[in-house]
Amino acid sequence: MIEKIYLIGMGPGDPKYLTLYAVETIKKLKLFLIPAKTGKKSDLTQMRKKIISFVKRKKDYRIIEIPFPERKKGDKYKNLVEEWREIKANILKNILQKETEKEAGFIVWGDPSLYDGYIEIFKNLQKKLNFEIEIIPGISAFQVLSAKHKISLTQIAGTTIFTTPRQLRKMKNIECNTVVFLDNYKTYKIFANSDLKIYWGAYLGTEKEVLFSGRLKDIIEELIRLRDKLKKEKGWIMETYFLIP
């Protein structure tokens, strides 16, 4: 049985964003668990494998690709996410119990603490199974975005909000720097007539990286065209943006 899981933040996609702590941990492990994405999103599984093989030059390890089901769509978002996490936890429970290896790495996109459920999933699983967790932080997409646009995310004594489209839609005005993850809906459109600036980036930290910025009302049409084109070409898009008053 697996007695220890390392949740390893892999950064935004390119091995150059791995921390030394992540590299040392990947080096010593012989077993890795990664979510198996299918179809166009199989790129995401390949990128996780690339991270592991970059660090482990010798093929002295195994990878278990886990075909987690997709989350059900529906109105009760929180309940559906909790249900989905429970399903994932049960799948992981089986793997942890059956494995002969004592330790395994679970490769998490960016940093495990941001818009990723696996810290909670593994902590809940600890109520049913006896194993340890160690979390290795990673560089998050928003850090690469601020570095590439060369902007400071916090103003003097200011507040910065991290949010998603669901919450952004409820905001009437944006009064402090706002970081938006997981937007499949171009939610910035609701602020098209404001004076906000947008700093946008897709496939950050990879060779496909695209950056775009400007006053939202001046560039919104061009941004929408760019986003549609990128998504069509690749079949998926990972984007993060800042809205700055």
Ligand SMILES: C[S@@+](CC[C@H](N)C(=O)[O-])C[C@H]1O[C@@H](n2cnc3c(N)ncnc32)[C@H](O)[C@@H]1O
């Ligand atoms: C499930 S969340 C995971 C976030 C991750 N834990 C992090 O710290 O970046 C996935 C979202 O993160 C953002 N993201 C992750 N990697 C990205 C990248 N390379 N470029 C742009 N956005 C990225 C996108 O908003 C994407 O929809």
